[in-house]
Amino acid sequence: MVDVVTLDRIIIRFAGDSGDGMQLTGDRFTAETAHQGNDLATLPSYPAEIRAPQGTVPGVSSFQIQFADHDISTPGDRPDVLVAMNPAALKAHLPDLADGGIIVVDAGEFTSRALTKAGYSSDPLTDGSLQGRAVVAPDLTALTVAAVADLGVTRKEATRSKNMFALGLVTWLYSRPTAPTEDYLTRRFAQQPAVRDANLAAFRAGHAFGETSELFAHRYEIAAAPMPPGVYRHINGNQAMAYGLMTGAHLAGLGLVCGTYPITPASDILHELARHKNHGVTTVQAEDEIAGVGVALGASFAGALGVTTTSGPGLALKTETINLAVMTELPLVVVDVQRAGPSTGLPTKTEQADLFAALVGRPGESPVPVLAPGTPAECFDVAVEACRIAVTYRTPVIVLSDGYLGNGAEPWQVPRVEDMAPIDPAFETEPNGVSASGAPRHLPYRRDPQTLARAWAVPGTPGLEHRIGGLEKSESGAISYDPDNHETMVRVRAAKIAGVPVADLTVDDPSGRADVLVLGWGSTAGPIRAGADLLRQGGHEVATAHLRHLNPLPANLAEVLERYDRVVVPELNLGQLALTLRAVFSARVTSLSQVRGMPLTAHDVADFVANLEMESDSSPHETSATGRTAA
Amino acid sequence: MTTTTSPLPDGLAGLPLATTSSARGDFVSEAEVRWCPGCGDYAVLAAFQSFLPSLGIPRENMVVVSGIGCSSRFPYYVDTYGMHSIHGRALPIATGIAVARPDLTVWVVTGDGDALSIGGNHLIHALRRNVNCTILLFNNRIYGLTKGQYSPTSEQGKVTKSSPVGSPDYPFNPVSLALGAEATFVARAIDSDRAGLTEILHAAAAHRGAALVEIYQNCPIFNDGAYATLKGAESGDHLIRLVDGEPIIWAQGNRGLTRDPVSGALSPVDVAEAGIDHIVRHDATREDPSLAFALSRLSDLTARIDHTPIGIFRRVDRPTYDDVVREQVTVAGDRQEAARALQQVLVGPDPWTIV
Numbered sequence: 012m013v014d015v016v017t018l019d020r021i022i023i024r025f026a027g028d029s030g031d032g033m034q035l036t037g038d039r040f041t042a043e044t045a046h047q048g049n050d051l052a053t054l055p056s057y058p059a060e061i062r063a064p065q066g067t068v069p070g071v072s073s074f075q076i077q078f079a080d081h082d083i084s085t086p087g088d089r090p091d092v093l094v095a096m097n098p099a100a101l102k103a104h105l106p107d108l109a110d111g112g113i114i115v116v117d118a119g120e121f122t123s124r125a126l127t128k129a130g131y132s133s134d135p136l137t138d139g140s141l142q143g144r145a146v147v148a149p150d151l152t153a154l155t156v157a158a159v160a161d162l163g164v165t166r167k168e169a170t171r172s173k174n175m176f177a178l179g180l181v182t183w184l185y186s187r188p189t190a191p192t193e194d195y196l197t198r199r200f201a202q203q204p205a206v207r208d209a210n211l212a213a214f215r216a217g218h219a220f221g222e223t224s225e226l227f228a229h230r231y232e233i234a235a236a237p238m239p240p241g242v243y244r245h246i247n248g249n250q251a252m253a254y255g256l257m258t259g260a261h262l263a264g265l266g267l268v269c270g271t272y273p274i275t276p277a278s279d280i281l282h283e284l285a286r287h288k289n290h291g292v293t294t295v296q297a298e299d300e301i302a303g304v305g306v307a308l309g310a311s312f313a314g315a316l317g318v319t320t321t322s323g324p325g326l327a328l329k330t331e332t333i334n335l336a337v338m339t340e341l342p343l344v345v346v347d348v349q350r351a352g353p354s355t356g357l358p359t360k361t362e363q364a365d366l367f368a369a370l371v372g373r374p375g376e377s378p379v380p381v382l383a384p385g386t387p388a389e390c391f392d393v394a395v396e397a398c399r400i401a402v403t404y405r406t407p408v409i410v411l412s413d414g415y416l417g418n419g420a421e422p423w424q425v426p427r428v429e430d431m432a433p434i435d436p437a438f439e440t441e442p443n444g445v446s447a448s449g450a451p452r453h454l455p456y457r458r459d460p461q462t463l464a465r466a467w468a469v470p471g472t473p474g475l476e477h478r479i480g481g482l483e484k485s486e487s488g489a490i491s492y493d494p495d496n497h498e499t500m501v502r503v504r505a506a507k508i509a510g511v512p513v514a515d516l517t518v519d520d521p522s523g524r525a526d527v528l529v530l531g532w533g534s535t536a537g538p539i540r541a542g543a544d545l546l547r548q549g550g551h552e553v554a555t556a557h558l559r560h561l562n563p564l565p566a567n568l569a570e571v572l573e574r575y576d577r578v579v580v581p582e583l584n585l586g587q588l589a590l591t592l593r594a595v596f597s598a599r600v601t602s603l604s605q606v607r608g609m610p611l612t613a614h615d616v617a618d619f620v621a622n623l624e625m626e627s628d629s630s631p632h633e634t635s636a637t638g639r640t641a642a
Numbered sequence: 643m644t645t646t647t648s649p650l651p652d653g654l655a656g657l658p659l660a661t662t663s664s665a666r667g668d669f670v671s672e673a674e675v676r677w678c679p680g681c682g683d684y685a686v687l688a689a690f691q692s693f694l695p696s697l698g699i700p701r702e703n704m705v706v707v708s709g710i711g712c713s714s715r716f717p718y719y720v721d722t723y724g725m726h727s728i729h730g731r732a733l734p735i736a737t738g739i740a741v742a743r744p745d746l747t748v749w750v751v752t753g754d755g756d757a758l759s760i761g762g763n764h765l766i767h768a769l770r771r772n773v774n775c776t777i778l779l780f781n782n783r784i785y786g787l788t789k790g791q792y793s794p795t796s797e798q799g800k801v802t803k804s805s806p807v808g809s810p811d812y813p814f815n816p817v818s819l820a821l822g823a824e825a826t827f828v829a830r831a832i833d834s835d836r837a838g839l840t841e842i843l844h845a846a847a848a849h850r851g852a853a854l855v856e857i858y859q860n861c862p863i864f865n866d867g868a869y870a871t872l873k874g875a876e877s878g879d880h881l882i883r884l885v886d887g888e889p890i891i892w893a894q895g896n897r898g899l900t901r902d903p904v905s906g907a908l909s910p911v912d913v914a915e916a917g918i919d920h921i922v923r924h925d926a927t928r929e930d931p932s933l934a935f936a937l938s939r940l941s942d943l944t945a946r947i948d949h950t951p952i953g954i955f956r957r958v959d960r961p962t963y964d965d966v967v968r969e970q971v972t973v974a975g976d977r978q979e980a981a982r983a984l985q986q987v988l989v990g991p992d993p994w995t996i997v
Binding site for chain 2: 042045046048191198238239240241242243244245246254257258261264266268270287288289290291292293295297298299301302303304305306307308309310311312313314315317331332335339425426427428429446447470471472473474475476477478479480481482489490
């Protein structure tokens with residue numbers, strides 16, 4: 012028996028060909044780890060091509076997980092363990108591996124042909140180039156084929172189970188429970204007994220191989236992280252978003268109608284919603300992005316809660332319908348799971364460059380509340396809040412998630428639906444005014460004096476028949492070209508959104524003596540928190556704050572900005588929030604920007620702030636495209 | 643969806659019955675109608691407002707949705723629920739309404755530019771899905787609201803402000819297009835023929851599914867007389883009124899259609915010469931759309947409208963999109979039960995508890 016070493020945290024990256032099932036392997040390892048009670052964060056990364064050329068570096072798909080016995084906020088910077096299913100995966104990910112890291116490879120895949128395909132001129136397993144790393148190189152393919160030999164599956168099916176062999180091995184290495192994966196495989200392949208048995212056999216064989224092969228010097232344990240009592244599950248951002256939309260509609264007592272068009276990385280929200288038709292969820296896979304949001308708006312007009320999901324290219328196409336929703340003042344939730352752009356950009360990679368599009372990217376004066384979750388689980392809370400604002404204020408709301416949040420997973424303390432405040436759609440049922448002749452009638456643009464929300468009467472309500480549309484209207488709903496009316500309506504629409512209540516920004520400044528504030532929004536929350544931890548461990552004092560509300564901004568933001576000598580704004584764009592803060596508050600902020608299609612790392616943030624503190628130069632701040640320097 | 647006690651036709655199944663009778667005036671809104679004098683839209687609006695009371699359903703259960711264009715101002719003039727939406731996008735919005743509410747009758751008013759140019763994609767998909775709504779496509783073969791550019795139904799070579807030496811565009815035949823898009827109900831009417839239009843509106847409302855009604859509509863300002871051949875004293879020589887079960891004849895019964903047994907093409911012939919037994923009988927309910935398609939090809943919008951069928955080309959049954967979508971969606975009991983069911987979804991199959 013090997014001895015067991017206790018660690019406080021570990022980062023593992025699974026990498027293989029995009030057909031090797033690395034995402035599934037990562038998902039299963041995540042489930043086992045969640046069961047173990049560790050805190051965790053994940054980062055799936057895959058090519059845009061479904062089956063990119065096999066065995067090549069561009070065809071490599073990967074899944075990284077960090078798990079710990081304490082609270083963590085990112086999937087980690089550099090993996091401690093790299094599981095590489097072929098030479099291309101090793102080549103693509105070796106540079107990231109931490110010093111002294113462990114490499115597990117499938118030696119069976121290191122043929123001269125595969126090495127050439129991956130661009131190796133010599134075999135890294137034998138040429139000494141992996142020196143300093145612990146290399147474990149069993150022939151996973153042959154071992155898997157042998158393990159499933161008696162189960163009547165084809166050689167191809169047998170080979171395809173090798174990801175489960177690798178999972179079994181790593182499950183053993185990190186002392187994870189096997190039951191969650193065995194249960195999953197039994198459920199998942201219930202209809203295909205041969206495939207189920209092959210996968211189970213491969214998984215068990217991998218686990219047993221770890222135990223008996225003596226290839227590893229140690230086995231590891233990571234204790235459960237302390238978490239508040241409650242019911243937990245692991246969840247990714249797209250799932251949490253779907254559940255949040257369902258919960259928002261439930262709290263409002265409205266049917267949920269998601270009109271949408273498939274687009275990476277947002278499609279999984281549609282997939283999740285489509286599974287819950289037995290909870291009153293209607294999904295319409297429309298002919299295009301424009302039709303998707305049109306269906307959603309039509310459903311809202313009819314008295315449901317219309318939502319639509321998309322990514323950057325789709326948000327551009329939905330612009331005109333969002334403007335119609337602004338003008339008709341109907342509820343609509345638009346979820347933009349941002350990806351690297353512009354145009355098709357890097358479809359499977361993350362970015363935060365749609366902030367301007369959401370805030371100001373529409374012709375005309377078109378104010379829209381904009382919210383952004385900071386973590387995968389927070390997508391739930393933000394979706395519920397977006398529904399609440401949309402219904403209460405009769406307005407489209409844009410939610411800015413991104414590929415990192417959408418695909419990344421973390422443990423989630425499941426909230427209780429019955430504890431959540433209901434949302435009142437406050438439909439009109441009686442005439443709220445009188446016509447020119449004095450008869451009772453519905454005035455569609457009569458407003459609640461508190462919220463400035465207009466009266467919402469849904470078809471089927473007798474006596475409240477009315478017409479709305481994109482043309483400017485007076486309070487009565489009549490088309491109006493009157494200059495004063497237009498001025499009033501433009502300003503009222505702006506005031507309505509400006510009046511949406513937003514929680515004050517909370518600042519994390521443990522010592523209360525920090526000079527530097529790191530202010531982020533969206534998916535940089537984790538790296539900023541982890542970066543601040545690194546800085547504090549290094550003796551720096553640094554404050555952090557994170558914006559969930561991008562429009563309207565928290566009322567105390569001006570005061571917070573003034574409180575700090577330097578404000579650093581990390582973003583996965585060229586400084587869109589930074590420019591907004593300069594414009595709105597004349598704030599002096601330093602932009603940390605990066606657009607590599609990958610999330611920031613904790614070190615990106617920590618190094619940037621540490622370098623900044625060393626500078627005494629107070630010349631105006633410039634931002635470099637790579638974000639590595641700030642002058 | 644069928645109700646055994648309701649006297650309403652299939653197209654209106656799911657709607658309540660009106661408890662009081664109504665008249666045209668009940669459907670006239672306060673808004674001042676602002677089309678050009680002599681516009682064909684007036685006649686269609688009057689026919690529509692006069693027809694609505696006969697449906698026997700409450701005003702509040704009717705929704706009229708439009709896109710952008712002259713005809714798309716239509717909803718403002720009809721005192722029901724309505725939305726004047728975005729250029730080309732009325733059909734997605736109508737689809738959202740139809741999916742969300744089985745108790746509404748949904749009418750879409752659109753034009754040749756709105757439905758066939760900027761909204762062409764939505765039209766074909768609404769038709770193939772068979773969304774339960776009626777689409778009134780006002781075809782004046784010109785862009786009116788933008789003041790006189792050629793449209794997707796303008797004849798090739800048409801001289802307009804945007805085509806001073808003649809339009810290079812080959813036009814759509816809306817009926818052919820709808821049939822190609824798997825439409826279950828396709829008809830054509832003329833703005834000035836109130837009786838014929840009203841009859842088609844009835845049939846379209848009764849049809850469960852997407853009903854496309856092309857309405858030839860005159861624009862007196864930018865394309866006056868586009869349909870003059872079909873309106874004047876000689877119109878009987880050109881208009882072919884389609885009547886189910888009857889031989890397809892016109893010109894006081896002197897002219898009729900025969901069908902080539904090999905190509906399926908229709909040819910106008912003298913009935914006396916061909917013999918009435920050889921004249922094709924109309925049957926809009928045939929599953930096979932080839933006769934309907936052949937009929938649609940008789941009037942060629944590149945120039946020739948001298949043999950123009952009017953009436954219902956095709957009327958077949960197929961499950962509607964919104965009915966199928968609704969059948970898939972169920973709600974778990976009352977609010978408490980729904981909350982419990984939702985809680986179960988949130989917890990998922992794989993939770994753990996920390997005490």
